[in-house]
Amino acid sequence: MQMAESGYHYPDARGHFGPYGGVFVAETLIPALDELRAAYEASRNDPDFLAEFEYELKHYVGRPSPIYHARRWSDRLGGAQILLKREDLNHTGAHKVNNCIGQAMLARRMGKPRVIAETGAGQHGVATATVAARYGMECVVYMGSEDVQRQAANVYRMKLLGAQVVPVESGSRTLKDALNEAMRDWVTNVHSTFYIIGTVAGPHPYPMLVRDFQSIIGRECLTQMPELMGRQPDYVIACVGGGSNAMGIFYPYLDIPEVRLVGVEAAGEGIETGHHAASLSAGRPGVLHGNRTYLLQNEDGQIVDTHSISAGLDYPGVGPEHAWLKDSRRAEYVGVTDGEALQAFHDLCRLEGIIPALESSHALAYAARLAPTLPRDQLLLVNLSGRGDKDMHTVAARSGIQF
């Protein structure tokens, strides 16, 4: 991707963002990562590759996604103007598909007929299964057995799309264990298999290439904001689990210091309760899933169980570039509780006729907290990273409703 920003040059050649990132994997995976790095280096500046990526994003995904000025909600909040980058309007209903197309194109170039993925709530699994169907690839999705139970509709979706869904019974039986299992599959079947990681985490080059594929989000905003509002936003706000939608919208803004970047983590039932998934706010640096980053861990360095109402944010780590942006203070990271996210979810439904994903509702909730403290001419650009159809049963259950 020709998107090297002028002043910001991360990661370095070995995948480090300051002290974070890197390649922390067993020797058996090193050649696979070398091969991937070489393939990506050869593709990222290849005009044919970029043209195909652009074509797919336009005709298959439906890009560019619009920016929508949420006037009624902004008026109600009585302060800054809130603008929504509508990733929820993409094919498959979220930003995830941008990255899946990029990685599936790489897989084809590398001659790998089989793709695998990990998934928590199922969104990345559905996006991967979608793209695999589109390209005629075999697809296996690893999903914690707890999540398979909770997300039956997405499991069925993946099967409709021709994917095999493998329930993972180890560890806490959630996203992190699905990721472990996908890595184990990859190391065993590396000659035939491409591992499509769903977020800006994992060993180098994944955090970089997922960011690059997702940065279409922010690049569009750079063009759209002046067209719509006459200038760039004052704040860019996005939710952070692994952090791919946030990196996608932040990255093109990194070299515009006037634009404040805010990542919103899941504070669950409150940071002080211990039931949350706010790695940057409450974690310590460590090594997991191939990179060094902030992790939620106990004193002995064991990874702890996390909680969020939003399955997509329910992860004990975070992409290493966010760790670096936090330490270098280019971005700031805040927490939003389950309750605040739900309030924003309902407000957006009622005031704007948009049902947001619970993940994105965290970013919306922070915008709702911030807007009233700012003058009316301030602009908050929020990444509405996905739609909320998948969350119907979660939200209904909170209101005591069963389907």
Next chain:
Amino acid sequence: MSRIATTFAELAARGRKALIPFITAGDPSPEMTLPLLRALVAGGADVIELGVPFSDPMADGPTIQRASERALARGMSLRGVLEIVSQFRAEGGLTPIVLMGYANPVEAMGVDRFVVAAGAAGVDGVLIVDYPPEECLEFAAKLRAAALDPVFLLAPTSTDQRIADVAKAGSGYIYYVSLKGVTGAGHLDLDEVARRIPMIRSRVGMPVGVGFGIRDAESARQVAQVADAVVIGSRIIEEIENAPVEAVTDRVTAFLGTIRRALDGQGD
């Protein structure tokens, strides 16, 4: 000379191959680990790889994952593993011990504190599965400064450059992973092992142990024809899993004995 290097030198002088069993500390319970270390010595272990349990053992297959889960459920920690090693030394255990585990527990303790504590406990070597040489040159140097051997993995897919990197960063021995995949997985490619090991040994200038996929006396004997050491892990964990508590140590000693005899038959 480190205790590991001495062990390999003595074995080589006698024309013997090293037997390196692996168990996870704390499995099936923290109280059983010390008796299991004795059982491994009784079964003929030359070096013991002692697993430090981790919540997310990405490079391990289901057998060692289960061992790790059992150990953590019983409250095992890195600190607890070091205590057990101290006890083993205090009662006169001389067999070299290599701690094998993942980076995060070590980083949580603090690398410097870990190196001091491991040395004091009587650990001889450290193998951190998710520390490839380029990410841990400093750590490896600290280990060596404390007279601990940094042990590294090599794989069938390792390039010449990787072999050179590992030769520079590591000491004690090289752990050659004999197949693609995770611990405890399927098929061992003996021809491949036979082809690669002599080349690797000549380049790294230290003994080469082979592990992953060795399940019985016959595969151990065949591997020992080309390697300096045979590492056997998942198969021992299965013995531990399947034995009633009171019989665990006897079963492990008996099983390891079958491997020991196969290796020693090799030297005759």
